[in-house]
Amino acid sequence: MNRIQTEKERSTMTLDGKEVTFTKGETIYEVADRHRKNIPSLCYDPRLDPFGGCRLCVVEIDGARNPVASCTTKATPGMVVRTATEKIEKYRKTLLEMVASENRELDVDPLRGYASQELKTLVGRYGAGTGRFMGAQSGTSNMDDTNPFILRDYDLCISCYRCVRVCAEQEGDYAISIMNRGFETQITTEFNGTLKDSACTFCGQCVQTCPTGALADKKAMRAIDLPGEIEKTRSICPYCGVGCSVDILTKGDKLVGIHPAMDGPANEGALCIKGQFAFDFVQHPDRLTTPLVRGDAGELHEASWDEALDRAAEGFRKAAEKHGRHSIYGVASGRAPSEAAYLMQKFIRAGFGTNYIDNCSRA
Amino acid sequence: MSNPLVDMEKPDVIFCIGTNMTECHPVAATRLKKAIARGAKLIVADPRRIELADISDLYLPLRVGSDVVLLLAMAHVIAREGLIDREFIEHRTTKGDAFLEHVVEFTPKWAEEITGVPAKDIETAAIWYGMADKAAIYYTLGITEHICGVDNVQSLCNLVLMTGNIGREGTGINPMRGQNNIQGVGDSGALPNSYPGFQAVTDPENQAKFTELYGTEIDLENGITKVTALDFCGDQIRAMLIDGENTLLSDPDRMHCEHALKSLDHLVVIDIFLTDTAQLADVVLPATAFGETDGVCTNTERRVQRVRAAVSPMGEAKPDWWIVCQLAKCLGFQGFDFASPKEVFNELCRVSPIYAGLDWDRIDKSEYQWPVPDKAHAGTPRLHEVEFVNGRGIFSIVRYRDPAETVSEEFPVWLTTGRRLQSYHTRTQTGRAQGIDYLLSEEALEVHPDDVEAWGLSNGEWCQMSSARGSVKIRVKATKRSPRGTVFASFSFSDVPVNILTGSGYDPITQTAELKVCPVRVELA
Numbered sequence: 108m109n110r111i112q113t114e115k116e117r118s119t120m121t122l123d124g125k126e127v128t129f130t131k132g133e134t135i136y137e138v139a140d141r142h143r144k145n146i147p148s149l150c151y152d153p154r155l156d157p158f159g160g161c162r163l164c165v166v167e168i169d170g171a172r173n174p175v176a177s178c179t180t181k182a183t184p185g186m187v188v189r190t191a192t193e194k195i196e197k198y199r200k201t202l203l204e205m206v207a208s209e210n211r212e213l214d215v216d217p218l219r220g221y222a223s224q225e226l227k228t229l230v231g232r233y234g235a236g237t238g239r240f241m242g243a244q245s246g247t248s249n250m251d252d253t254n255p256f257i258l259r260d261y262d263l264c265i266s267c268y269r270c271v272r273v274c275a276e277q278e279g280d281y282a283i284s285i286m287n288r289g290f291e292t293q294i295t296t297e298f299n300g301t302l303k304d305s306a307c308t309f310c311g312q313c314v315q316t317c318p319t320g321a322l323a324d325k326k327a328m329r330a331i332d333l334p335g336e337i338e339k340t341r342s343i344c345p346y347c348g349v350g351c352s353v354d355i356l357t358k359g360d361k362l363v364g365i366h367p368a369m370d371g372p373a374n375e376g377a378l379c380i381k382g383q384f385a386f387d388f389v390q391h392p393d394r395l396t397t398p399l400v401r402g403d404a405g406e407l408h409e410a411s412w413d414e415a416l417d418r419a420a421e422g423f424r425k426a427a428e429k430h431g432r433h434s435i436y437g438v439a440s441g442r443a444p445s446e447a448a449y450l451m452q453k454f455i456r457a458g459f460g461t462n463y464i465d466n467c468s469r470a
Numbered sequence: 471m472s473n474p475l476v477d478m479e480k481p482d483v484i485f486c487i488g489t490n491m492t493e494c495h496p497v498a499a500t501r502l503k504k505a506i507a508r509g510a511k512l513i514v515a516d517p518r519r520i521e522l523a524d525i526s527d528l529y530l531p532l533r534v535g536s537d538v539v540l541l542l543a544m545a546h547v548i549a550r551e552g553l554i555d556r557e558f559i560e561h562r563t564t565k566g567d568a569f570l571e572h573v574v575e576f577t578p579k580w581a582e583e584i585t586g587v588p589a590k591d592i593e594t595a596a597i598w599y600g601m602a603d604k605a606a607i608y609y610t611l612g613i614t615e616h617i618c619g620v621d622n623v624q625s626l627c628n629l630v631l632m633t634g635n636i637g638r639e640g641t642g643i644n645p646m647r648g649q650n651n652i653q654g655v656g657d658s659g660a661l662p663n664s665y666p667g668f669q670a671v672t673d674p675e676n677q678a679k680f681t682e683l684y685g686t687e688i689d690l691e692n693g694i695t696k697v698t699a700l701d702f703c704g705d706q707i708r709a710m711l712i713d714g715e716n717t718l719l720s721d722p723d724r725m726h727c728e729h730a731l732k733s734l735d736h737l738v739v740i741d742i743f744l745t746d747t748a749q750l751a752d753v754v755l756p757a758t759a760f761g762e763t764d765g766v767c768t769n770t771e772r773r774v775q776r777v778r779a780a781v782s783p784m785g786e787a788k789p790d791w792w793i794v795c796q797l798a799k800c801l802g803f804q805g806f807d808f809a810s811p812k813e814v815f816n817e818l819c820r821v822s823p824i825y826a827g828l829d830w831d832r833i834d835k836s837e838y839q840w841p842v843p844d845k846a847h848a849g850t851p852r853l854h855e856v857e858f859v860n861g862r863g864i865f866s867i868v869r870y871r872d873p874a875e876t877v878s879e880e881f882p883v884w885l886t887t888g889r890r891l892q893s894y895h896t897r898t899q900t901g902r903a904q905g906i907d908y909l910l911s912e913e914a915l916e917v918h919p920d921d922v923e924a925w926g927l928s929n930g931e932w933c934q935m936s937s938a939r940g941s942v943k944i945r946v947k948a949t950k951r952s953p954r955g956t957v958f959a960s961f962s963f964s965d966v967p968v969n970i971l972t973g974s975g976y977d978p979i980t981q982t983a984e985l986k987v988c989p990v991r992v993e994l995a
Contacts, residue, residue: 255905279503340780343767345760346894348647349498350769355761355780362761362781372836373475373769379496381894385903393743395756396785419753420800422736426709436699436707439660440714441652444765444777446814447790448658454794457684458803462662462671462693466655467715469982
């Protein structure tokens with residue numbers, strides 16, 4: 108029953124000529140990442156099991172004949188690793204040129220998704236956009252899937268399988284899979300249909316981990332032509348009580364999309380359909396934009412804040428005067444921030460001298 | 471929740487009862503799925519064959535409202551098989567002996583009669599839960615929205631206490647809260663019986679503290695719940711302030727609720743939309759929404775987190791806290807001179823022992839889970855590690871009671887209500903998000919295919935569903951998610967106001983409505 112405190116096994120290895128320590132079980136990639144080696148990768152997502160598919164993260168190890176993928180290779184004591192020799196960097200550039208050659212375009216809008224700039228950034232870093240391998244393409248976009256959330260633009264797919272893996276390992280939904288091999292490789296659903304007819308819940312995780320924008324956020328893409336830079340503001344999802352951290356994407360004063368926060372303590376990068384895609388209500392034309400007061404004819408009409416507040420206060424004053432403090436009742440919101448709830452109870456308790464206060468948790 | 475969300479990946483045995491987590495708390499459910507992939511066993515008890523049941527190792531399809539019976543029988547098996555944690559019972563609990571004696575009579579055979587769950591499956595569930603090194607319970611409104619909601623929760627507590635599954639990683643008793651700040655609203659003192667931080671209003675020490683803090687005379691008696699207040703509207707209750715709740719659609723017994731709100735002399739609603747409820751108000755005050763507000767919300771694992779404004783408020787909308795301050799000032803109340811939400815939150819931290827170690831700046835990175843009793847404290851991800859708040863855990867002697875209404879010749883079908891993945895509560899928000907209609911455009915009554923045939927209905931066509939309180943027209947959807955004799959609908963769509971039907975009874979202690987059980991009649995429309 109008592110947990111045994113095990114001393115974590117620490118050992119040392121040599122990383123680019125420097126002795127570094129690591130914990131048993133760490134991969135070379137993880138050790139290097141801690142030492143800010145910035146090893147390039149495309150199939151790597153720290154939340155997923157290492158896959159070793161893109162081969163960009165290869166490193167040289169003393170005693171190994173060929174470069175090895177650092178994401179799938181565990182660090183061992185005394186290991187001597189070089190992360191960016193001339194040979195390795197040249198190899199990476201060639202690989203990137205081959206990957207880039209398969210895609211219709213590299214320069215995709217960042218509104219497509221959280222990780223959508225990864226390929227573009229790496230191609231820029233290695234100057235790998237020369238196109239000497241141009242020709243065959245893999246993946247065919249599925250524009251027949253008219254779902255309003257996820258664009259399936261597989262012309263841009265590089266078969267890193269992050270979408271398939273995130274759906275299986277993170278979401279546990281197994282909605283998408285891989286069909287065929289080589290240039291014929293295609294990400295698809297069971298029976299090669301639409302996402303709606305699959306086990307997909309439209310949580311958007313595949314979109315946010317895609318490094319090329321092949322899977323893209325259709326709702327955010329509505330704002331591609333809006334002028335202005337994309338800004339991010341950290342907040343918490345407005346739906347259930349799990350409290351997922353999100354980054355609200357804005358252009359100017361327009362809320363254009365939502366990104367899951369990879370470092371959010373409750374969600375660690377996950378969201379559901381509501382948190383990911385159901386944000387239009389914020390700037391919806393149905394929003395109340397002015398106070399409303401009921402007129403003599405019984406209709407609600409627009410009013411100034413002063414008029415509305417006076418009217419609201421007057422009703423409470425009259426009731427309290429005529430019927431006493433226990434004629435007033437307050438219901439605080441489980442949707443508004445705590446400051447509202449705190450002041451509501453203070454308003455009722457300190458203002459009227461009654462405990463006639465509750466919230467919306469009983470229904 | 472007694473345990474943090476990260477613990478959901480750690481149990482050996484997971485017991486989910488009355489929680490449709492993949493639809494209502496999908497991100498939390500992904501953690502359970504990871505635990506299962508790792509080899510944890512999942513037991514699911516739910517009247518409906520929900521998605522969690524599909525991925526479970528053991529599914530217990532109990533009749534609606536019979537949870538106490540199932541849990542008593544599980545306790546019986548755990549005791550009989552000697553799977554109790556004697557050391558834990560002795561050192562951390564009281565009334566254990568009486569409880570162990572109490573459960574002797576509640577055999578799985580007896581439970582099978584009432585719950586419909588095979589006795590052998592009850593045995594297996596109990597043995598798995600009882601034998602696990604780390605077993606965790608997760609529940610939601612399927613436990614609390616009953617006339618015996620408190621009994622249900624106490625029955626779960628009994629299982630926890632008898633097996634010592636609390637205060638450790640991957641264990642605990644974990645209610646999943648349904649709204650973004652439903653934990654925070656209670657933490658902040660918006661309850662009839664407690665000041666901020668769950669300080670009892672009837673405790674003289676607390677009364678003295680708040681009399682001094684607020685500089686006014688305060689009420690010495692417990693207030694009444696909203697449910698009771700609605701009963702007294704137009705009589706004792708004359709004026710009501712409702713912030714951000716579409717009471718008319720989310721509360722049970724819509725007719726009663728509508729009548730109550732209409733009988734008020736004065737109703738003020740603060741909201742972001744002109745909801746069905748706001749339409750009844752004398753004054754409607756426009757509030758800021760998600761993305762327009764700076765503030766603090768507390769999640770289901772008691773994590774105190776900042777929400778931040780990213781865009782300007784729509785029109786003249788104002789933050790809820792500001793609106794309440796202005797109202798208070800109009801009435802000449804003292805103590806409402808706040809210039810920012812930061813000032814308000816910091817005052818809340820000063821008066822609430824569970825937030826005492828927090829302030830606006832300290833919560834910037836979402837690091838703290840309450841209680842945080844002082845500034846040197848790192849927060850409390852896991853409750854009850856060394857001792858319970860009140861010293862010892864108390865076993866409760868619980869007995870089964872029938873739901874407020876049971877099926878009859880007139881109303882022969884059980885209706886149970888709940889939520890769906892793509893819509894949230896009364897759809898004031900999700901209903902206005904582009905694309906949601908593509909997946910869920912209308913409400914439908916989930917009926918077992920054999921019942922569809924037996925009752926002369928047809929899949930996709932309309933039916934009339936009536937209870938003792940009213941009647942709604944709703945489309946029929948044939949699905950084996952519903953067992954025979956039980957139907958399901960959500961209360962999300964205003965054109966199918968299922969809450970016209972519900973409201974048969976309330977838990978005597980919490981006054982939570984029995985929204986999960988309502989006998990109905992279903993006929994061809």
